[in-house]
Amino acid sequence: MKQIKEFKLVEKRDFGRSVLLRLQSEQRLPDIEPGQFVQVRVDGSPSTYLRRPISIHNVDFQKNEVDLLVQQVGEGTRHLAKASVGDLINIMLPLGNGFSMPEEGQKVLLVGGGIGIAPLFYFAKVLNENGVQPVLILGGKTKSDLLRLEEYQQLGETFVTTEDGSLGEKGFVTMHSVWKERTFDKIYVCGPKPMMKAVAKIATEKDIWCEVSLENLMACGLGACLCCVEDTNDGHVCVCKEGPVFNTRRLKW
Amino acid sequence: MVNTTIELGRGLVLRNPVMTASGTFGYGEEYTDFVDLSQLGGIIVKGTTLHPREGNPYPRMAETPSGMLNCVGLQNKGVQYFIDTIYPRIKDFDTNVLLNLSGSTLENYVKGAEMVNELEKIPAIELNVSCPNVKQGGMAFGVTTTGIAQVVSEVRKVYHKHLMVKLSPNVTNIAEIALAAEASGADSVSLINTLMGMAIDAEKRKPKLSVITGGVSGACVKPVALRMVWQVAKAVKIPVVGLGGISNAIDAVEFMLAGASAIEIGTANFIDPAVSAKVARGIIEYCENFGFESVTDLIGALEC
Numbered sequence: 349m350k351q352i353k354e355f356k357l358v359e360k361r362d363f364g365r366s367v368l369l370r371l372q373s374e375q376r377l378p379d380i381e382p383g384q385f386v387q388v389r390v391d392g393s394p395s396t397y398l399r400r401p402i403s404i405h406n407v408d409f410q411k412n413e414v415d416l417l418v419q420q421v422g423e424g425t426r427h428l429a430k431a432s433v434g435d436l437i438n439i440m441l442p443l444g445n446g447f448s449m450p451e452e453g454q455k456v457l458l459v460g461g462g463i464g465i466a467p468l469f470y471f472a473k474v475l476n477e478n479g480v481q482p483v484l485i486l487g488g489k490t491k492s493d494l495l496r497l498e499e500y501q502q503l504g505e506t507f508v509t510t511e512d513g514s515l516g517e518k519g520f521v522t523m524h525s526v527w528k529e530r531t532f533d534k535i536y537v538c539g540p541k542p543m544m545k546a547v548a549k550i551a552t553e554k555d556i557w558c559e560v561s562l563e564n565l566m567a568c569g570l571g572a573c574l575c576c577v578e579d580t581n582d583g584h585v586c587v588c589k590e591g592p593v594f595n596t597r598r599l600k601w
Numbered sequence: 602m603v604n605t606t607i608e609l610g611r612g613l614v615l616r617n618p619v620m621t622a623s624g625t626f627g628y629g630e631e632y633t634d635f636v637d638l639s640q641l642g643g644i645i646v647k648g649t650t651l652h653p654r655e656g657n658p659y660p661r662m663a664e665t666p667s668g669m670l671n672c673v674g675l676q677n678k679g680v681q682y683f684i685d686t687i688y689p690r691i692k693d694f695d696t697n698v699l700l701n702l703s704g705s706t707l708e709n710y711v712k713g714a715e716m717v718n719e720l721e722k723i724p725a726i727e728l729n730v731s732c733p734n735v736k737q738g739g740m741a742f743g744v745t746t747t748g749i750a751q752v753v754s755e756v757r758k759v760y761h762k763h764l765m766v767k768l769s770p771n772v773t774n775i776a777e778i779a780l781a782a783e784a785s786g787a788d789s790v791s792l793i794n795t796l797m798g799m800a801i802d803a804e805k806r807k808p809k810l811s812v813i814t815g816g817v818s819g820a821c822v823k824p825v826a827l828r829m830v831w832q833v834a835k836a837v838k839i840p841v842v843g844l845g846g847i848s849n850a851i852d853a854v855e856f857m858l859a860g861a862s863a864i865e866i867g868t869a870n871f872i873d874p875a876v877s878a879k880v881a882r883g884i885i886e887y888c889e890n891f892g893f894e895s896v897t898d899l900i901g902a903l904e905c
Contacts, residue, residue, distance in 0.1 A: 397820070399871070572626055
């Protein structure tokens with residue numbers, strides 16, 4: 349069941365352009381699947397009217413904590429990043445669908461680009477809990493885009509690309525040598541749309557099952573306003589309700 | 602105990618003046634985790650046309666100061682799909698379920714209204730003659746007195762329940778349009794639909810919406826909506842339903858003071874999905890605080 353709750357900001361980690369917000373609820377969290385997202389109300393920012401959809405970076409059900417990894421891209425997220433420990437933040441959750449869980453023994457690849465690595469953390473953690481060790485390819489423009497890299501590395505074998513070559517192999521995630529060396533049964537992708545399309549193309553060529561997580565502009569987050577639609581084989585569908593995770597076979601990419 | 606009942610005519614009775622605006626509340630189902638629908642006077646389900654429509658391409662939304670633009674373009678699966686698939690799921694909601702009916706031709710409006718007339722649990726149509734986002738979204742009918750007279754009188758012939766006509770603010774004199782709707786058989790008018798606007802991405806030198814222009818909604822339109830409700834309420838004898846930027850109970854009361862018999866909550870549902878029930882409670886509190894025994898006493902009680 350979806351809820352709106354005031355969460356208390358209990359910890360904040362600064363990563364420059366991005367910030368990790370650890371938010372705690374006084375009540376028990378609802379079930380949250382990897383890949384789902386929240387809508388955050390941005391209080392006190394005159395130019396921010398609508399909530400901001402943010403992917404769920406991690407969940408601690410024991411402590412009733414949800415982590416959000418927020419990149420400052422506009423006024424709303426800039427304001428959100430200024431929140432102080434102790435502040436109350438109004439959150440609507442959990443929204444959308446989650447990644448499909450792979451079957452036992454399947455070889456799983458997670459590909460994240462930029463801030464798109466955020467939901468893959470929680471997903472990789474849940475995969476580990478279910479006995480699946482994923483391989484990760486994480487990409488950024490530069491070294492400082494690879495947030496929490498050591499922690500990702502603990503969740504699976506992790507390969508890195510940067511566009512400027514400051515860390516890992518130089519280039520895009522689709523150019524990493526691991527693509528030639530390994531085979532995978534399932535690929536999960538989150539990042540900028542051109543990057544997701546490029547990975548989806550590889551998946552189609554190799555006939556590999558692939559899911560992508562979209563981040564279309566949205567208003568309600570509940571499937572009511574029909575603003576965030578993506579073109580699919582079933583026509584325009586809401587990313588907030590039928591997504592954000594889609595099998596690439598369903599998309600008209 | 603404040604009496605909250607509102608009678609809008611031809612059998613449409615609301616348990617309180619608060620409804621949710623078409624296109625902002627889905628089919629009600631999307632909001633049941635947040636709102637007990639029995640706390641509302643009614644819900645108006647999303648704009649439906651006789652034939653299915655895919656709507657406009659993405660992007661369809663842009664945030665604007667204290668509001669938003671949309672150009673959804675009446676995406677819906679058509680009246681028959683509504684009847685077969687959605688109506689059975691929502692018909693027993695413990696509130697009035699109104700259908701917002703749109704069209705591109707007179708024939709489609711009439712045919713759609715005929716079909717909806719057969720639905721026992723739909724007590725009213727909100728006739729959308731004011732969608733600004735499709736070339737033939739009805740706004741062609743809604744911006745002239747002859748156009749509105751034509752569509753309302755033809756639909757009136759086949760639709761025998763409450764006929765609410767939703768007016769466009771994108772006109773020179775909205776009171777004239779409202780009078781034409783009234784004279785043609787409308788049981789009530791609701792206003793305002795969205796104001797036409799646009800947004801530009803200066804860095805890319807491109808419009809932010811796929812079809813360049815769209816409809817503005819949200820708190821920023823409230824003063825315009827309030828003025829139009831006041832003008833229309835003075836002009837017509839049928840009930841006026843006010844909407845446009847209502848975000849809390851005091852906003853709702855202002856619309857009623859300006860002459861609205863009921864109100865709709867639209868874009869505010871996106872920010873707080875529970876806002877509609879809060880507004881319904883808040884109107885009662887206002888009445889208690891200021892000694893009104895019935896919410897009907899608020900209608901047009903503006904002193905000026």
